């Protein structure tokens with residue numbers, strides 16, 4: 221299903237190539253990202269995911285083909301690595317102001333939107349992997365981007381944290397209508413809300429919905445027989461969400477303290493102490 225087809229095009233990369241030292245790092249790459257669309261780039265190490273993302277953001281210019289961006293396009297970028305001097309104390313609030321100055325209320329609103337406003341005065345060094353990614357997301361969202369580019373948003377995050385982060389990214393798309401480009405360095409995991417997966421291998425190997433890519437002969441021949449069952453697509457089977465501050469959001473939207481939340485497991489419902 222592509223509900224976003226026909227929506228405004230934010231970035232169009234057409235037949236683009238990048239050449240360095242006499243070799244094509246990527247060649248003949250087509251990527252279109254529309255408003256409200258989630259596009260995920262997957263591919264083996266060195267297959268050109270970061271290079272393609274740099275073409276999208278404009279950090280790199282193509283040596284072949286073309287890249288066009290909606291005029292005035294605002295991009296929020298969450299990098300794979302941050303060059304921060306970790307020996308210096310840095311609060312989350314200060315992290316938010318490193319690349320621009322914003323009123324306190326705006327910073328708090330951005331941190332609240334990603335579920336970490338209670339950590340505004342915490343030191344970045346002490347955050348968990350998931351909390352850090354949420355702080356980085358808030359930092360990208362405060363620019364009110366039309367396009368959010370996330371280079372491996374779930375690194376350093378455990379499985380349940382990954383599900384929660386992917387939920388949050390889907391929610392950001394639903395609420396703001398921005399386009400999202402995700403780079404997944406974990407080949408076999410793609411969030412279910414992804415509209416289009418583009419599988420790279422120096423060129424576009426295959427593309428489509430997560431389900432169609434997992435079944436495509438190109439994907440299978442690139443990653444071998446084991447890949448047949450390996451592309452895990454996050455589904456949303458859970459009926460409640462554990463919020464980062466320890467409270468629980470029920471399916472009907474009620475927010476309750478963890479001790480008030482009843483887990484209904486297959487065997488029996490029980491109340492956590």
Ligand SMILES: Nc1ncnc2c1ncn2[C@@H]1O[C@H](COP(=O)(O)OP(=O)(O)OP(=O)(O)O)[C@@H](O)[C@H]1O
Nearest residue numbers: 240241245263264265266267268269270271272405
């Ligand atoms: N500035 C550069 N000059 C020469 N080669 C480069 C340059 N930047 C990247 N490369 C090479 O281009 C290829 C694609 O790199 P890229 O970082 O886009 O891959 P990737 O898919 O993001 O990889 P990974 O999953 O390992 O992060 C690699 O072989 C890399 O060594």
